[in-house]
Amino acid sequence: MSSTPRALLIVDDDPGLLRQLRWAFADHKVYPASSRQEAADLVRKEPAPVAIVDLGLPPDPDGASEGLAILADILTIAPATKVIIATGNETREHALRAIALGAYDFYQKPIDIDTLQLIVARAERIFDLEAENRRLLEATAASPIDGIIASSSEMLRVLRNIEKTAPTDVAVLLRGESGTGKELLARAIHKLSARAREPFVPINCAAIPETLLESELFGHEKGAFTGALKQTIGRIENADRGTLFLDEIGDVPLPMQVKLLRFLQDQLVERIGGRNPVQVDVRIVCATNQDLDSMMAEGRFREDLYYRLNEVTVQIPPLRERGADALVLASFFLSRFAAEYGRLARGFSATALAALRDHPWPGNVRELENRVKRAVVMTDGPLLSAADLGLTAAGEETPSLTIRDARARAEREVLQLALAQAGSNLSKAAKLLGISRPTLYDLMQQHRIGLDL
Numbered sequence: 001m002s003s004t005p006r007a008l009l010i011v012d013d014d015p016g017l018l019r020q021l022r023w024a025f026a027d028h029k030v031y032p033a034s035s036r037q038e039a040a041d042l043v044r045k046e047p048a049p050v051a052i053v054d055l056g057l058p059p060d061p062d063g064a065s066e067g068l069a070i071l072a073d074i075l076t077i078a079p080a081t082k083v084i085i086a087t088g089n090e091t092r093e094h095a096l097r098a099i100a101l102g103a104y105d106f107y108q109k110p111i112d113i114d115t116l117q118l119i120v121a122r123a124e125r126i127f128d129l130e131a132e133n134r135r136l137l138e139a140t141a142a143s144p145i146d147g148i149i150a151s152s153s154e155m156l157r158v159l160r161n162i163e164k165t166a167p168t169d170v171a172v173l174l175r176g177e178s179g180t181g182k183e184l185l186a187r188a189i190h191k192l193s194a195r196a197r198e199p200f201v202p203i204n205c206a207a208i209p210e211t212l213l214e215s216e217l218f219g220h221e222k223g224a225f226t227g228a229l230k231q232t233i234g235r236i237e238n239a240d241r242g243t244l245f246l247d248e249i250g251d252v253p254l255p256m257q258v259k260l261l262r263f264l265q266d267q268l269v270e271r272i273g274g275r276n277p278v279q280v281d282v283r284i285v286c287a288t289n290q291d292l293d294s295m296m297a298e299g300r301f302r303e304d305l306y307y308r309l310n311e312v313t314v315q316i317p318p319l320r321e322r323g324a325d326a327l328v329l330a331s332f333f334l335s336r337f338a339a340e341y342g343r344l345a346r347g348f349s350a351t352a353l354a355a356l357r358d359h360p361w362p363g364n365v366r367e368l369e370n371r372v373k374r375a376v377v378m379t380d381g382p383l384l385s386a387a388d389l390g391l392t393a394a395g396e397e398t399p400s401l402t403i404r405d406a407r408a409r410a411e412r413e414v415l416q417l418a419l420a421q422a423g424s425n426l427s428k429a430a431k432l433l434g435i436s437r438p439t440l441y442d443l444m445q446q447h448r449i450g451l452d453l
Contacts, residue, residue, distance in 0.1 A: 005028050006027075006048075006049060006124065007029050007048035008025055008029065008048055008049075009031045009033065009039065009050070009074075009081075010033070011039045011051065011052065011053040011054060012052075012086070013057055013061075021052070024113045024117065025120070031046070034057075036066060036070050039073065043074050043077045047078035048078075049123070050081065050082045050124055051081055051082070052086060052116075053074070053086065054087075055068070055086065055095065064087075064098070067094075068097070072101065080131065082127050083103045084119055085098045085105070085107075086106070099427070105119055105425060119426070122444075125350070132353065133334075133347030145163065147187075148185070148188060149332050151325060151328045153323070154322050155322050158315075162192070162314065165189065166188070166189045167193055167194065169193075170311040171283070171284045171310070172186075172286070172313075173310045173312070173314070174286065174287040174314050175288060175289075175292075176287075176289065176316030176317070177289050177318045178363070179363045179366035179367060181365050182316060183287065189285055190245075198241040199238060199239050199240075199242035201235050202245040204247045205249055205252045206251035213252070213253070217260075218234040218259070219231075219269070219272070225272065225273070232271075233271075236269050239280075240282060242282065242283070244284055245286075245287070248288060249286040249288050257302045261305045264305075267280050267282065284309065318364055319365055320361050326356050327357065329369075333372040333373065334346075334348070334384065337377070346382050347384070349385045352391070356391070371391070372389065375390075408447070411447070
């Protein structure tokens with residue numbers, strides 16, 4: 001983190017209190033303001049992560065109109081700023097109104113410096129997390145192909161190769177682990193080609209029994225075999241003038257490989273039971289997660305078919321080799337699913353970001369998408385944790401089984417759950433837990449939640 005002091009805006013008309021707060025936040029670059037206009041001018045000049053605003057300011061020192069107006073101004077100019085409201089006991093209802101209008105939290109005078117420092121530190125932490133999540137979401141714009149989320153140099157290189165290959169009619173072989181998005185890239189090739197307005201026909205060669213694969217690909221005539229009650233057009237004919245995507249090409253049995261090779265040589269389709277070959281114009285894109293070189297060496301995949309399908313090879317890197325793409329994709333999925341399911345989740349906690357970076361992702365993008373979807377649906381709070389994603393945070397060790405440690409873990413989990421359900425509002429969280437705010441502060445310090453959440 002940069003050593004540059006963090007900006008902190010303090011809006012108060014009491015010179016003595018301003019001096020006290022300057023001393024308390026000596027490690028910050030404090031911007032003092034005593035009026036609404038001063039506060040607005042400072043925020044426009046340099047938005048601060050956190051602002052402390054006294055509700056009772058002239059010309060309404062006994063009310064809250066001026067403080068609430070300043071709150072509205074700050075959030076209009078710098079919506080990401082976390083505004084902490086200062087209030088006296090007699091104006092608690094005004095503080096609650098400020099929370100409803102968008103204030104991050106409030107504290108009651110007289111000031112307890114330790115408590116205020118804790119609130120500010122936590123507000124800055126939330127500000128940083130939200131900024132990181134916004135940055136990740138905006139990083140999706142780095143992808144040169146619409147619909148493909150990527151920012152890493154490894155994946156951007158793949159996308160540039162797709163852009164070069166797509167406008168041609170060469171056969172493309174996509175190679176990569178399961179869950180890396182091979183079909184999505186095949187569709188991108190089709191959409192970027194001159195065939196984009198024609199059919200894109202996918203077929204998973206591993207999902208169709210060997211006895212049915214020929215009929216699926218080439219079609220059949222009425223009466224060609226028992227149960228053939230009518231003429232059926234195969235997938236290859238359906239893809240005429242478009243693109244045929246053969247997924248899991250390594251699972252095609254040898255007899256069918258011979259028939260595919262014959263088709264590729266002259267683009268003629270012979271339906272089962274038919275006598276008149278049908279001329280088609282089909283571009284072929286294939287995909288596999290198998291080692292076709294080893295399969296050829298073992299005689300399980302025809303070399304001549306391989307070279308017909310492999311005019312251009314695109315190797316798709318697994319997610320674990322794509323740098324920060326896991327974070328970029330996770331942020332994209334969170335935003336999409338939160339909107340789709342009407343959930344409150346808006347970002348990831350520090351533990352979640354660390355876990356997303358460190359997880360090896362054996363299931364690649366598909367695994368990531370499923371974990372984020374489940375977490376968004378099942379979690380009520382605004383920030384998803386590593387536990388919500390079913391991941392282990394970086395450096396996390398096997399938990400101790402002693403009763404004391406188990407109780408401490410349970411207490412910490414309940415605190416985090418209450419804070420999440422309260423939208424990170426400390427007053428609401430204390431109420432949910434049935435404890436006072438000072439007790440909540442003590443527990444947060446004890447469990448270091450202000451640093452880790």
